[in-house]
Amino acid sequence: MNKILCILAGIILLPAFSSQQASCEQTSSRYVTLQYTGKEELRTFADNIELPASLSQQMRKNTVTTEEEVLAKTDIIVEKAETVLDMFPANLHFTLILLPSAKDISKVFFQKYSKNVDYLSFYSLSEKTIYISVKDANLHVLAHEIGHAIVDHFFNVRPPYNIHELMAQFTEKHITD
Ligand SMILES: [Zn+2]
Numbered sequence: 001m002n003k004i005l006c007i008l009a010g011i012i013l014l015p016a017f018s019s020q021q022a023s024c025e026q027t028s029s030r031y032v033t034l035q036y037t038g039k040e041e042l043r044t045f046a047d048n049i050e051l052p053a054s055l056s057q058q059m060r061k062n063t064v065t066t067e068e069e070v071l072a073k074t075d076i077i078v079e080k081a082e083t084v085l086d087m088f089p090a091n092l093h094f095t096l097i098l099l100p101s102a103k104d105i106s107k108v109f110f111q112k113y114s115k116n117v118d119y120l121s122f123y124s125l126s127e128k129t130i131y132i133s134v135k136d137a138n139l140h141v142l143a144h145e146i147g148h149a150i151v152d153h154f155f156n157v158r159p160p161y162n163i164h165e166l167m168a169q170f171t172e173k174h175i176t177d
Pocket of ligand 1: 144148
């Protein structure tokens with residue numbers, strides 16, 4: 001597991017935001033680079049992402065830390081979502097950024113797109129990044145955004161927005177099948 005302080009990524013990739021990210025943590029698995037600011041936030045997120053019995057059987061026994069638990073759960077949801085969509089893009093990898101509440105999601109969305117929304121989460125196509133409200137996170141919300149990430153990585157030519165959304169909704173609906 002590769003773990004570095006986000007400040008490093010901040011300096012290299014996002015100079016404008018590096019000061020905001022000074023205290024955040026970053027860790028990666030096969031499919032996801034996870035960014036979060038506090039252990040408590042991470043614990044709440046881990047508890048909110050409840051896997052159905054069929055998927056929780058795939059959890060490795062040796063997930064000791066909360067980080068490992070979140071990464072393992074996310075990887076399991078990714079593989080289930082790929083099966084639901086029947087899309088297995090090569091080199092699938094995205095960033096997952098945990099934000100405390102929907103208010104923070106709105107704030108980030110406004111900064112990026114100058115548009116007021118009341119989303120619980122969103123997927124940024126240009127950044128290949130899922131932003132999700134920890135308070136509102138659950139299996140279906142996360143599966144929806146992972147659906148967007150898979151569709152984004154699968155097609156060379158981006159499908160129309162409505163089709164993208166439809167496939168994310170399909171993933172969300174069938175993630176527990
Ligand atoms: Zn969507």
